[in-house]
Amino acid sequence: MTTIQESDxxxxxxxxxxxxxxxxxxWVLLAPERxxxxxxxxxxxxxxxxxxxxxxxxxxxxxxxxxxxxxxIAEDVTAMFAGLVEKRVLEVA
Amino acid sequence: xxxxxxxxVQPPMGMLAELTHRCPxxxxxxxxxxxxxxxxxxxxxxTWQRVFAEAAELGVLQVHLSGGEPAxxxxxxxLVTACVDAGLYSNLITAGVNIDRxxxxxxxxxxxxxxxxxxxxxxxxxxxxxxxxTGAHARKRAFAAEVTDVGLPLTLNAVIHRANxxxxxEFVDLAVELGARRLEIxxxxxxxxxxxxxxxxxxxxxxxxxxxxxxxxxxxxxxGRLVIDAVVPDYxxxxxxxxxxxxxxxxxxxxxxxxVLPCHAAETIPHLEFWNVxxxxxxxxxxxxxxFNAYRGTDWMPETCQSCERKEIDWxxxxxxxxxxxxxxxxxxxxxEKSPYHDEVQTLAVRDASGASExxxxxxxxxxxxx
Numbered sequence: 001m002t003t004i005q006e007s008d009x010x011x012x013x014x015x016x017x018x019x020x021x022x023x024x025x026x027w028v029l030l031a032p033e034r035x036x037x038x039x040x041x042x043x044x045x046x047x048x049x050x051x052x053x054x055x056x057x058x059x060x061x062x063x064x065x066x067x068x069x070x071x072x073i074a075e076d077v078t079a080m081f082a083g084l085v086e087k088r089v090l091e092v093a
Numbered sequence: 094x095x096x097x098x099x100x101x102v103q104p105p106m107g108m109l110a111e112l113t114h115r116c117p118x119x120x121x122x123x124x125x126x127x128x129x130x131x132x133x134x135x136x137x138x139x140t141w142q143r144v145f146a147e148a149a150e151l152g153v154l155q156v157h158l159s160g161g162e163p164a165x166x167x168x169x170x171x172l173v174t175a176c177v178d179a180g181l182y183s184n185l186i187t188a189g190v191n192i193d194r195x196x197x198x199x200x201x202x203x204x205x206x207x208x209x210x211x212x213x214x215x216x217x218x219x220x221x222x223x224x225x226x227t228g229a230h231a232r233k234r235a236f237a238a239e240v241t242d243v244g245l246p247l248t249l250n251a252v253i254h255r256a257n258x259x260x261x262x263e264f265v266d267l268a269v270e271l272g273a274r275r276l277e278i279x280x281x282x283x284x285x286x287x288x289x290x291x292x293x294x295x296x297x298x299x300x301x302x303x304x305x306x307x308x309x310x311x312x313x314x315x316x317g318r319l320v321i322d323a324v325v326p327d328y329x330x331x332x333x334x335x336x337x338x339x340x341x342x343x344x345x346x347x348x349x350x351x352x353v354l355p356c357h358a359a360e361t362i363p364h365l366e367f368w369n370v371x372x373x374x375x376x377x378x379x380x381x382x383x384x385f386n387a388y389r390g391t392d393w394m395p396e397t398c399q400s401c402e403r404k405e406i407d408w409x410x411x412x413x414x415x416x417x418x419x420x421x422x423x424x425x426x427x428x429x430e431k432s433p434y435h436d437e438v439q440t441l442a443v444r445d446a447s448g449a450s451e452x453x454x455x456x457x458x459x460x461x462x463x464x
Contacts, residue, residue: 002317015207015246015274017182023104023152030182032207032248032275033322035106035154086317088274 002085004055004078009093011051016089018046031089045077046084051093055081102380102389104152107344109159109357110141112172114349116161118188119225119454120213122252122287122294124357125161129457134350138168140370142175144347147375149179153345157209159186161349164196170203177204184209186250189236190229197236201243208240209248209277214256215263223256225454234271241272248275253304254294255446261307268319276319278308280326284358284413286455292448298329300446328442332403333410333426340388340412345379353378355385358413362387362422388412388422397432398425 004010012018017030027043029036038046044065048058059074066073084090114129136144145156156176163169164187176183185200189210192200212233213223220230240247249268253261261278268276280301281287281294296304305325312321327334337344337356346354351370354360360367368382379385387393391404398409409415410426418427418441419434427434 013246013274014244017206019180021152021154028154030154030206032246033155033157033184033209033277088317088320 002082004081004085004092006054006056006059006074006078008055008081009051009053010049010055010081010085010090011093012046012049012089013091018049029089031087034089036089041076042080045080049090103342105148105343105345105379106153107155107157108148108153109157109344109346110144110163110172111159111161111346111348111357112141112163112166112169114161115165116188116455117165117190117226118162118211118213118229119456120211120223120252120286121290121452121454122254122281123455124282124285124287125455126285126358126360127289129161129455130349131457135166136349136351136370138171140351141168141172144351144370144375145172145175145179145181147370149181151376151379153181155182155184157184157186162188162191164192170196170199173200173203173205182206187211187236188224188229188233189240190226190232192236194239197239197243197245201245205245207246207248209250210237210240211250211252212264212267213252215251215260215267219257219260223452225452237271237273246275247271247273248277249273250277250279252279252281253296254281255296255300256294256450258296258300258304261304262311265311265315265319265321269315274320276321277324278304278321279324280304282324282358283328284361284417286453288417289453292445293450293452295328295442295445295448296326297446298442301326301329327411327414327428328438330428331430333407333414333428335407336411336414336426339408341379341385342389342408345375345385353382353384355388356413359384361413362416393423395423395425401431 015032021028027038029038048061059077062073063070081090113135114125115132173183183205184207185205186209212220214220217230221227237247251264283291287294308321308323341355346357352367354367365387366383368378394409398404410429412422415424415426416422418438425432427438
């Protein structure tokens with residue numbers, strides 16, 4: 001079971017790319033022989049991953065955009081990142 | 094309303110580009126057709142570049158540069174560049190026996206995204222025997238080390254069958270040792286060359302079940318370290334595989350000479366009309382060519398499939414397999430337990446599992462012309 005701390009810095013590993021899918025609409029995460037179609041929330045979260053900001057800073061940024069309790073956003077974001085790390089499309093720097 | 098609109102056809106996500114059928118290996122389960130296309134028939138650089146641009150425009154996101162051995166094409170770096178320019182994710186599917194460090198760096202610098210490397214066995218004895226190439230295993234190991242050293246993500250691909258099914262744990266160890274991020278354990282699929290060699294490749298049901306358990310255990314043990322994708326063997330199964338996730342639904346395959354197929358085995362269905370990129374744009378081929386529309390959607394399905402709740406899960410299984418085992422490509426996949434041919438297939442699997450072990454290696458047919 002992977003756990004993500006707010007102090008962690010996450011990044012997309014080489015071979016994983018976030019791009020817009022103009023033909024179908026929305027954004028996708030392209031990974032080795034896999035395509036992850038992101039919903040609006042996942043896109044917003046993954047879009048903040050720059051390999052420099054900590055997970056806590058990403059959560060703070062999202063709090064400004066979304067009117068939701070920080071605790072709730074933190075829970076969703078760390079769970080999403082943990083899932084992506086387990087799929088090896090995200091890594092802790 | 095055109096035929097294609099009737100099926101509400103979505104754009105493809107992936108394209109397999111068979112750049113050449115030439116290969117230094119001779120694996121007896123090769124997915125290329127038994128009648129291999131020759132060098133003089135291969136598309137030129139400019140045509141592939143156009144095809145990649147058209148693919149991206151059509152909606153393709155990932156291109157799998159495959160073969161044969163794609164690295165036998167001197168223009169491989171230019172083709173990777175064409176993918177990058179079009180915004181396509183490029184995946185090199187290679188045997189890894191003929192790419193030196195300099196060439197690998199050229200490919201990485203061009204923007205190659207990922208390398209999938211085949212291992213025919215987990216030990217030199219098995220790899221060299223199955224690939225029919227002395228020293229293949231050692232070269233692959235050295236290549237894998239270069240790939241991770243250059244910083245490219247690596248997937249190991251192991252096609253498994255009776256001669257290497259006992260090596261599952263060793264394949265897993267090899268993947269971890271070589272720094273692979275992903276391991277594909279794919280049971281041989283019996284088309285083309287593998288069909289020729291079916292009696293030498295078919296495992297017993299017990300072997301298959303043991304392999305499935307070992308894969309599952311490794312997956313759990315290595316969660317977060319190694320992604321393991323498994324392609325299940327289907328002759329021993331009760332339900333058919335969702336072949337290609339549906340005919341003409343998500344992906345297409347371009348052969349070395351430019352024929353565009355719904356899957357790499359589609360040419361085994363003799364009455365289908367395939368269009369070539371030399372004569373048509375890729376968009377036109379995807380939406381309007383007879384071969385792509387032949388088994389799209391569910392209209393073509395027999396009554397048993399039409400009334401089945403799984404019809405949009407497995408899409409009737411595999412058309413090539415239906416033809417091969419029943420003589421009719423519109424039959425339900427005979428692997429399905431609802432098929433009247435199901436028992437016959439199981440009997441055949443049991444018989445082949447104790448067949449002779451000699452391989453007929455993949456090679457070009459002898460003719461007076463050279464490849």
